Amino acid sequence: MAFPSRHSLFPFLAWLPRQTRASVGRDLVVGLSGAILALPQSIAYALIAGLPPEYGLYAAIIPVLIACLWGSSWHLICGPTAAISIVLYASISPLAMPASEDYITLILLLTFLAGIFQWLLGLLRFGALVNFVSHSVVLGFTLGAAVVIAIGQLPNLLGLELPASATALASLMDLLRHLGAVDNPSLMLGAATVVLGVVLKRLLPRWPTLLITLVLASLWVWLWPAMFAHVHLVSAFVGRLPPFSALPLDLDLVLRLLPSAVAVGMLGLVTSLSIARSISARSQQLLDANQEVRAQGLSNMVGAFFSGSLSAGSFTRSGLSYEAGACSPLAGVFSALWVALFALFGAGLIAQIPIPAMAGSILLIAWGLVDHRGIRALWRVSRAEFVVMGLTCLATLLLELQTAIYAGVLASLFFYLKRTSQPRVQHWRDGEDDVLRVGGSIFFGASHYLQVRLQRLHGTRVVIEAQQINFIDYSGVEMLHQEARRLLRQNRSLTLRRARPQVVEELRKLEGAEKCPIRFED
Template sequence: MPHRYSLLPFLRWLPQVTARSLGRDALVGLTGAILALPQSIAYALIAGLPAEYGLYAAVVPVIVACLWGSSMHLIGGPTAAISVVIFASVSPLAAPASPDYIALVLLLSFLAGLFQWLLGLLRFGSLVNFISQSVLLGFTLGAALVIALGQVPNLLGLDLPGQATALKGSLALGEHLSEAHWPSVAVAALTLGVALGVRHLWPRLPALLLAILAGSLLVWLLPGVFAAVPQVEAFAGSLPPMAALRFDLDSVLTLLPAAVALGLLGLVTSLSIARALAQQSQQILEVDTEVRGQGLANLVGPWFSAYLSAGSFTRSALNQQSGALSPLAGVFSALWVALFTLFGAALLAHVPLPAMAAVILLICRGLVDVPGLRALWRVSRAEFAVMALTCAATLLLELQTAIYAGVLASLLFYLKRTSQPRLQRWYEGSDEVLGIEGSIFFGACAYLQRHIQASQAPAVIVDAHYVNFIDYAGVVMLHQEARRLGLQQRSLVLRRVRPRVREELLKLEGAEQCPLQFKD
């Protein structure tokens, strides 16, 4: 990528923006803003902050991340997982919502952003490659289920406390199903019907926005029937104020471990979402650019009273499914949030929560990649097991922990496969030939040594033409086997060894005296 794009990555796509795409992105951004407003307020309260700080986090960091990131559809902002971790990290140090608490949260957010930006600067974004496609499919499916289950109480008009996992939330929901508020269910049903109808009959129109408007109008026109339907809470609006961060050494040292953990959590979450969306839209994702963009967003955001932001599955999926044509849709979303915060706080209070829940359910349905799941089942049952494990982890564990569980499962399956490289066995006269396809590394040494020792031929010939890598453990194992066979008046011969592998084998001290033989 050219150097100017490294500094200003938005120059890659900005020249392709047209008046038509600008209008489309502005409309998509409006839909995203309506969804972001109530969510942001709720997440701020979870983090122990005043409600308006959730809105601040949905403005400046979102603009910076969209312009300096790589994903065409990723939209960030406050998230539930990060809000929970922030509260757990800072609440022991200061009273929630107090000025000291707010100052510590903003400092923590800045430190996490600095850590993220440094990772991007050092080009460590490739670490996300350890998140396999099977993990992404499982995480996407699980996240869709978690988000959908979390919205069912709002759809039914129930006021239930949030739970740490989807399983606990489902059990709590089951205990209160008989208390469903049927006017709320009716509003949700109308919203779903309008959204599906508009998508089917007029696919170019903003179906989700029109559906929210229909649900809101129903409640407004029939107050006698729908007066008790819960609506978004009203709030006092203002633009994000400037904040002076307090960099005292004691606070920095105290918050540093939490900053590293939150920085990693934010990146893993954001990059998982960005990769899942890029897979669906066939976009080429510049991972290091995205990491730097996320870090820069969280470096700049705290100066505008924004706490740590990360990618949002719900808002990003809505952005993609609504037809966003460029990252300007995310920028417009942030600007619409700012305008609503300043001028439209009272209007937002007329949006019924069941209508919001219905829209989110439709978004969750679009996240499920059924063709991808079928293809995974046909191609690899082991990878399908990784997907299923990741999905189950999202339901049984906290969402961010599920990603780590899926990555660990992928690595374990990978190590299991590579620890048993493919072997072909044949005889050339009285000599036995072992053809190895794979790497000779510490995990595969025992497997290969067992096959070498099982041979009774006068000479064991290892055809290493397809061996690209050997580590220290592999070098030692082959030298040991050569000496063992030498004591039995037999020989170990390496044939068609690649130059790099041969060079590694000859580095071992005493290699000149070893009876290991090479043959072209």
């Protein structure tokens, strides 16, 4: 019996001993930059998820530590994200009051279940399964999530208190009915935050503009109490490290949350692996997709017991880690430790942030989620994939978000099957022969299409140039045998030329090599 090596159980032992004083110092500084970026984002994402602000910090500590130490990417930094947060909110808000104890418990249980799903995928080496969620689905969901986030934050920006709705469309209709009750100081503060954030992003793109705008907005409220005294602030909390959270073992509850856990778990994996692969292409690092999937699952399983909501790869924090020159995953570890220090000693400062300013910052985050370049490229390259993106975005606005993910995957699979069910076929005449060159697999979805093409031919001999046929299933085998027997009854023949050995073997299995009605040529 073979026992796993210590590097497979503790993969960080493969790179940690190689670190030097210089590399550790560099990672310490990069980690501080990442923490400065993570602080306002994590708080914003907690509010999007319907959680108290401190839970955003908790999600950026233990889950990040584990994902960095057990993952395979040197630059992938995880934590709470906007898209994941909005799915968590949509999944749990119908079941409990946001920010309540029951709500927090359900969020953590959902995180734990999603972590188990991710970990099992990695354990069974099914990391490639995330490839079934196409890039167009991710683009459409992210675009829709950005709109949903924006609609959800508009009441906070306008100083309104509205009940949660199941879909973005219902939230928008509710908002329009209450526009007469807009609080002008809240609107002024939120709009100023958005404008200032846009200006600073243009002038100082490498600075922590989100943090700067929140600090300036808080100072404005503090210096002008006559105008902003009634404006709501972020809820105060006790500064502490992530507390241990017990999770309920209720089978009915687990079964109820399972579909959402699978959807959000798959979304997290797609996001994380997409980021890791894009950065590894620039850093020339080899990735182990299954190890990365296991690390994501482990981080969410353990993180749920330490008050961390579901974590996934962050575009901005991972990009910063690479651009700032991180030498190893220690940069992510140090980032989590810096956030832990702030969670311990910075609670009083967070409680001074005005809610309209935070809403304005979240609107900027939502705008940053939209991949404008990717959407334009998709329109130029593939109209079918663009339709998939549009359908996913529409489903995100009209349906519950976890359902929208499934709808996008189904739409993507539909277009894929439609495309593969009509393999490329070239036809020409060669004397008395009809020749077809088939490019693609002959499987149950493509068999009927190819059979119709074969039945339209009238040559004495029908020849299929089969060197591009990689795979044939039982439906394809049965169809070719049926067509070969039909041609024999008409004193004609069916010949496969230059077929791959595995294709010939499958075709000869049906009736035995000596009875196979199909001829083969090299």
